[in-house]
Amino acid sequence: MLLCAAVAPLAAALRTATLSVENMTCALCPLTVKKAMAKVDGVSKVEVSYEKREAVVTFDDARTTVQAIAKASADAGYPAREKR
Numbered sequence: 001m002l003l004c005a006a007v008a009p010l011a012a013a014l015r016t017a018t019l020s021v022e023n024m025t026c027a028l029c030p031l032t033v034k035k036a037m038a039k040v041d042g043v044s045k046v047e048v049s050y051e052k053r054e055a056v057v058t059f060d061d062a063r064t065t066v067q068a069i070a071k072a073s074a075d076a077g078y079p080a081r082e083k084r
Contacts (some may be wrong), residue, residue, distance in 0.1 A: 001022065006021045012060075013060065013061045013062055014044070014058055014059070014060060015058070015059060015060075015061045015082070016056060016057065016058045016059075017056075017057050017059070017066045017069070018054055018055070018056050018057075018068070018082070018083045019046055019054060019055045019056075019070060019073070019080040019081060019082050020053060020054050020080065020081055020083050021033055021048070021053055021054055021055050021073060021078050021079075021080045021084060022053070022078060022079045022080070023077060023078045023079065024050055024053055024078060026050075028036050029050060029078065030048035030049070030050050030055075031048075032047075032076055032077070032078065033048045033055055033073055033076065033078045033080075034046045034047075034055070035076075036050045036072045036073050036075065036076035036078070037055060037057055037069050037073055039072060039073055040059070040064050040068055040072050041063055041064060042059045042060040042061075042062075042063030042064035043057060043058070043059045043064060043069060044058050044059060044060065045057070045058040046058075054083065055073070055080065057069055061062050070082070
């Protein structure tokens with residue numbers, strides 16, 4: 001009899017990153033940034049602050065990267081980069 005070992009999927013490695021976001025000039029801009037970032041596969045939560053000009057993003061780092069999230073924001077007209 002041949003036994004097959006089931007391989008459990010690796011646990012998702014959730015990560016939270018804070019990105020500074022440029023070009024937000026009004027209170028509606030964060031909605032566009034949030035929508036763009038939330039569309040990235042692997043992103044589970046986005047909070048955008050107009051006052052701080054930043055976004056806090058929670059994502060599965062096995063499915064996406066900070067660079068991909070920043071690119072999605074930039075493609076929507078709001079360049080972003082990770083705060084360190």
